[in-house]
Amino acid sequence: MHSHWNDYPTIQNKLQVVCSFLEKQLTVRNKDIQDALVEFSQAGGKYLRPAFFFLFAELGDPKKQNEEELIKVASSIELLHMATLIHDDIIDDSPLRRGTLTVQAHYGKDIAVYTGDLLFTLFFEVLIDVMNGSPFMATNAQAMKGLLLGELDQMNLRYNVNQTIDDYLLSVNGKTAELFWLACLEGAHFGKTSPQIEALAGEIGRNIGIAFQAYDDILDYTANEAILQKPVLEDLTQGVYTIPLLLAKTKNPAAFAPLLEKRANLTEAEAKEVAALVVHYQGVEQAKAFARSYTEKALAGIQELPAGAAREQLERLTKQLLKRNH
Amino acid sequence: MHSHWNDYPTIQNKLQVVCSFLEKQLTVRNKDIQDALVEFSQAGGKYLRPAFFFLFAELGDPKKQNEEELIKVASSIELLHMATLIHDDIIDDSPLRRGTLTVQAHYGKDIAVYTGDLLFTLFFEVLIDVMNGSPFMATNAQAMKGLLLGELDQMNLRYNVNQTIDDYLLSVNGKTAELFWLACLEGAHFGKTSPQIEALAGEIGRNIGIAFQAYDDILDYTANEAILQKPVLEDLTQGVYTIPLLLAKTKNPAAFAPLLEKRANLTEAEAKEVAALVVHYQGVEQAKAFARSYTEKALAGIQELPAGAAREQLERLTKQLLKRNH
Numbered sequence: 001m002h003s004h005w006n007d008y009p010t011i012q013n014k015l016q017v018v019c020s021f022l023e024k025q026l027t028v029r030n031k032d033i034q035d036a037l038v039e040f041s042q043a044g045g046k047y048l049r050p051a052f053f054f055l056f057a058e059l060g061d062p063k064k065q066n067e068e069e070l071i072k073v074a075s076s077i078e079l080l081h082m083a084t085l086i087h088d089d090i091i092d093d094s095p096l097r098r099g100t101l102t103v104q105a106h107y108g109k110d111i112a113v114y115t116g117d118l119l120f121t122l123f124f125e126v127l128i129d130v131m132n133g134s135p136f137m138a139t140n141a142q143a144m145k146g147l148l149l150g151e152l153d154q155m156n157l158r159y160n161v162n163q164t165i166d167d168y169l170l171s172v173n174g175k176t177a178e179l180f181w182l183a184c185l186e187g188a189h190f191g192k193t194s195p196q197i198e199a200l201a202g203e204i205g206r207n208i209g210i211a212f213q214a215y216d217d218i219l220d221y222t223a224n225e226a227i228l229q230k231p232v233l234e235d236l237t238q239g240v241y242t243i244p245l246l247l248a249k250t251k252n253p254a255a256f257a258p259l260l261e262k263r264a265n266l267t268e269a270e271a272k273e274v275a276a277l278v279v280h281y282q283g284v285e286q287a288k289a290f291a292r293s294y295t296e297k298a299l300a301g302i303q304e305l306p307a308g309a310a311r312e313q314l315e316r317l318t319k320q321l322l323k324r325n326h
Numbered sequence: 327m328h329s330h331w332n333d334y335p336t337i338q339n340k341l342q343v344v345c346s347f348l349e350k351q352l353t354v355r356n357k358d359i360q361d362a363l364v365e366f367s368q369a370g371g372k373y374l375r376p377a378f379f380f381l382f383a384e385l386g387d388p389k390k391q392n393e394e395e396l397i398k399v400a401s402s403i404e405l406l407h408m409a410t411l412i413h414d415d416i417i418d419d420s421p422l423r424r425g426t427l428t429v430q431a432h433y434g435k436d437i438a439v440y441t442g443d444l445l446f447t448l449f450f451e452v453l454i455d456v457m458n459g460s461p462f463m464a465t466n467a468q469a470m471k472g473l474l475l476g477e478l479d480q481m482n483l484r485y486n487v488n489q490t491i492d493d494y495l496l497s498v499n500g501k502t503a504e505l506f507w508l509a510c511l512e513g514a515h516f517g518k519t520s521p522q523i524e525a526l527a528g529e530i531g532r533n534i535g536i537a538f539q540a541y542d543d544i545l546d547y548t549a550n551e552a553i554l555q556k557p558v559l560e561d562l563t564q565g566v567y568t569i570p571l572l573l574a575k576t577k578n579p580a581a582f583a584p585l586l587e588k589r590a591n592l593t594e595a596e597a598k599e600v601a602a603l604v605v606h607y608q609g610v611e612q613a614k615a616f617a618r619s620y621t622e623k624a625l626a627g628i629q630e631l632p633a634g635a636a637r638e639q640l641e642r643l644t645k646q647l648l649k650r651n652h
Contacts, residue, residue, distance in 0.1 A: 028475065028478070029475060029479075030475065030478040030479065030481075030482055031482075032482065033478055087439050087440070087443060090435070090436070090439055091436045091439060091440070109416070109435065110416070110417045110481060111481070113413050113416055113417060113439060113442075114413070114417070114474055114477060114478050114481070116439075116443075117413060117442075117443075117446070117474050118471070118474050118475075118478075120443070120446055121467060121470045121471045121474060122471075124450060124467050124470070125464075125467045125471070128463045128464050128467050129464075132458070132459055132460075132463050132464070133458055133459025134458075137454045137458050137463075138451075138454050138455075138458070141447060141450050141451045141454050144447050144450070145444070145447045145448075145451070148440055148443050148444050148447060149354060149355060149356065149444075151440060152354070152356040152358075152359055152440050152444075153355075153356065155356075155436060155437070155440070156356055156357070156358065
């Protein structure tokens with residue numbers, strides 16, 4: 001398990017069980033896919049969504065909880081996450097993810113399409129195993145749809161210089177925040193908290209998701225490749241204009257126009273020019289303030305939760321998102 | 327609705343309702359995807375699987391049936407079929423499907439990946455709507471997994487000159503027969519027949535599926551492009567060696583070896599040479615006998631069903647598969 005969780009002893013062990021459970025699920029008769037799946041699952045994913053799931057579950061009554069159920073629901077969330085990552089990497093033509101070759105770069109697009117599909121199937125298999133008949137089946141389908149629509153929004157907005165912060169938010173709400181919403185909501189639900197805590201958990205998850213994505217987008221402009229473990233400015237060169245650029249551009253659209261007009265023909269040197277303009281027009285600082293406002297909303301929500309070790313850890317983890325560099 | 331169904335008045339109207347239901351499901355906020363989905367759904371799919379579903383349902387007691395439930399289950403089968411077709415066309419780089427451009431050829435691979443994903447989501451949404459809590463949820467997940475594993479088998483076997491008829495059967499059992507199995511089984515189940523008829527229906531469906539795929543593979547060697555509405559010898563040039571080639575090759579492997587060794591470098595002229603060899607070594611005739619044996623197994627199963635209009639139509643439809651030229 002990722003060293004990240006050494007400071008979170010109550011969930012570290014549970015994440016390890018999720019990891020083992022996932023490995024068992026990822027058994028198929030096709031060797032290439034099997035290799036791709038296992039390699040991908042072991043490539044250092046942080047299991048951030050299952051972690052939030054377990055922290056919210058800890059707010060509930062342990063006597064009412066079913067440990068196996070919790071492990072399976074947490075695993076289903078990670079399976080959905082993995083499936084969408086693999087298909088996203090096809091769309092983005094990404095060579096690297098988590099410091100290793102992406103499935104599509106290593107095995108080709110064909111295998112990546114089916115590997116992602118297979119993960120969607122495993123996601124539903126686990127759901128059916130653990131919650132068939134529950135209204136949370138529909139909640140999961142809704143989350144999966146929300147994720148995809150967010151990705152599609154982002155694809156539709158490519159190279160669109162007229163997109164607004166609201167466009168960005170709609171896409172991020174789907175592609176990233178939806179899964180944090182689901183993880184926190186399901187943690188509270190299957191951890192047997194209360195309807196009030198469930199509602200709060202979903203809201204906290206959504207705010208964490210938006211903050212998380214905004215920091216991710218900031219890193220594209222501030223981190224170096226070695227730390228990020230993937231190419232920097234990748235979004236920009238793909239025509240995905242994220243919050244630092246969108247905020248900087250409002251200060252002087254004309255400065256950006258000649259570069260962004262080049263669309264897919266933007267060179268690496270020109271991408272660096274855009275990045276310099278983003279920094280010059282306080283895009284990074286403004287984006288940090290934007291992200292911080294969502295982190296603060298999340299922290300305010302967390303303060304409304306029952307006091308205790310789980311709340312303390314949730315607060316600490318959420319604050320850590322402000323400091324992360326990869 | 328496809329003119330094919332003019333001779334099947336009892337199901338023609340139901341297939342029309344499925345068509346309308348699907349159109350309503352295919353509503354998303356992303357215009358490109360919306361267009362791709364609607365265009366694809368209207369491109370003349372025959373709804374063969376929903377047709378078998380309804381014919382088996384007609385064997386049950388209409389008083390016990392829920393018409394809306396039947397429409398939704400039939401639609402879910404077609405949604406799963408559509409999703410896999412779109413992703414298959416990415417793998418095969420197919421330009422044409424049903425005489426029109428494939429989603430990937432028209433809108434690009436990126437949109438095709440997400441359009442397929444969205445159809446998987448709609449598939450599960452409809453399932454959850456109509457059968458949440460039923461053991462048939464797991465049956466559907468199993469079918470989806472079987473389909474994908476069959477496609478993966480086929481991908482793994484590409485350009486493999488040592489593959490056997492059993493390899494072919496394993497792949498076809500997944501990629502094609504699984505969905506006919508599901509359609510017939512679910513028709514019998516949700517049509518409220520009996521456990522005996524359900525078991526028989528599944529078996530009949532599986533045999534029909536294998537025969538169907540074998541005829542499809544034969545057409546690749548016998549039909550011309552205008553009739554087939556997609557490129558001929560497409561499988562061969564992609565390294566997918568189907569039943570006519572596998573059977574012909576057993577008669578004289580050495581005759582095929584120098585051509586098949588060229589793998590992806592096989593020219594169009596050389597592909598035609600292979601096709602001529604397939605005909606010369608009775609590959610087409612043998613494959614027809616192979617397909618006929620599965621059709622006959624299916625017909626024998628149908629004869630065990632209760633007599634009546636539904637059985638008569640099932641028999642007629644199954645026999646028609648022997649005569650189809652596209």
